[in-house]
Amino acid sequence: MDDTVLLGHGSGGTMMKRIIDEVFFEAYAGESLLRGNDAAVLAPASEAKPSAEALAYSGSLSFSTDSFVVDPHFFPGGDIGRLAVCGTVNDVATAGAEPRYLSCGFILEEGFSMDDLRRICTSMAEAAREAGVEIVTGDTKVVNRGHGDGIYINTSGVGYGYAGIDLGGEKCAPGDKVLVTGTMGDHGITIMSCRESLSFAADIESDAAPLNHLIAEVIEAAPDVRCFRDPTRGGLASTLNELAAQSGTDMTIEEDAVPVKPAVLGACEMLGYDVFQVANEGKMVCVVPAGQAEAALAAMRANPYGKDAAIIGEVSAMQPERGPKVFLRTAFGSTRILDMLVGEQLPRIC
Structure with missing residues (x-):
């Protein structure tokens, strides 16, 4: 096998077959991918059993797609491959569905290290196994040297919807409680520290993780949950403002209640x-809903990825004359508006 990616690896000929067989198939191919067809045939929900015993499938499908261009490709706590699998798994799960199948498309730059590609594919395989999903189809393209940035990855995911679960940001209502599953800001600060070669007294690493099992456990414990949303680009502030706008409500967050690692802060x-x-x-x-907040919190904290979960605030009625707002009650007792991110704080974050 060549040491680096060459244009011939995207040609459709013997070199492309070799990279598929010796890199992609070797890392994560299952029965469907090994068939080598142009499309995967997916089993219907009626033939599958939910991993969560108390939940049943509705027969509906959830579908999501995302592209990953993070720089650097490797960072403490993960890499672009783990990010690609976890990001799409989490997006499907937020719809109240159990992710089952992923597609994976690679855009590779001529000269990209084959060892790095193998490392990324191995990471993807490990994340997929942890999430309980199968990579069933994919695609590979190679661009000329200087016309890419090593590697870009697109993943799409399909999941089976849970019966009786209808989630959406528009469902947030006055009196509801707002929770987060753990500490804020870990990924963004990790990427920045890698780019700028910063060192901190305490180790900081990305929080990239598949949260589909945690979400299913929360749905079991709090069946009237309104919505889940992953606070990726734009962070917690942008996510809460999106939810407030969708539901036509206000939200008030307690600064002291939001978990943040001291090193990140x-x-x-x-x-x-x-x-x-x-x-x-x-x-x-x-x-x-407020009556199910403690049950949801306990379910989060029982999962390894939710040990730092917290109830951080509450939804309230919006004042019609000014529109939806998110407020932060500070540690000093004052209140300020928590705005969405304006512009690009940190490009190439995922």
């Missing part, structure tokens, strides 16, 4: 970032 203060606008890749915002 210190880095944000040093760099001039608002930690509530920094990206996350393995956390969820969840809105639930």
Whole structure:
């Protein structure tokens, strides 16, 4: 096998067959992918059993797609491959569905290290196994040297919807509680520290993780949950503003209740970032009726990826004359508006 990606690896001939067989198939091919067809045939929900015993499938499908261009490709806590699998798994799961199948498309630049490609594919395989999903189809293209940035990945995901579950940001209602599954800002600060070669007293690493099992456990514990949303680009602030706009409500968040690692908070203060606008890749915002908030919180904390979960605020009625707002009640007792991120705080974050 060649040491680097060559244009011939995207030609459709013997070199392309070799990279598919010796890199992609070797890393994560299952029965469907090994058939070598141009499309995968997916089993219907009626032939599958939900991994969560208390839940049943509705027969509906959820579908999501995402592209990943993160720079650098490798970082503490993950890499572009883990990010690609986890990001799409999480997007499908937020619809109240169990992710089952992924597609994967690679855009490779001529000269990209074959060892790095194998490492990325191995990471994808590990993340897919953890999430319980199968990569069933894919595509590979190679562009000329200087016309890409090593590797870009697109993943699409399909999942089976849970019966009786109808989630959406528009369903948030006054009196509901707002929860997060863990500490904010870990991924964004990790990427920035890698780019700028910054070192901190405490280790900071990306939170990239598949959260589909955690989401299913919360749905079991709090069946009237309103919505899940992953606070990726734009962070917690942008996500909450999106939910407030969708539902026509206000939200008030308690600054002291939001979990943030001291090292991340210190880095944000040093760099001039608002930690509530920094990206996350393995956390969820969840809105639930007040009566089910404690049950949802307990379900989160019982999962390894939710041990730092917290109830951080509440939904309230909007004042019609000014539109929906998100407020932050600070540690000093004052209240300020928590705005969406304006512009691009940190490009190429995922």
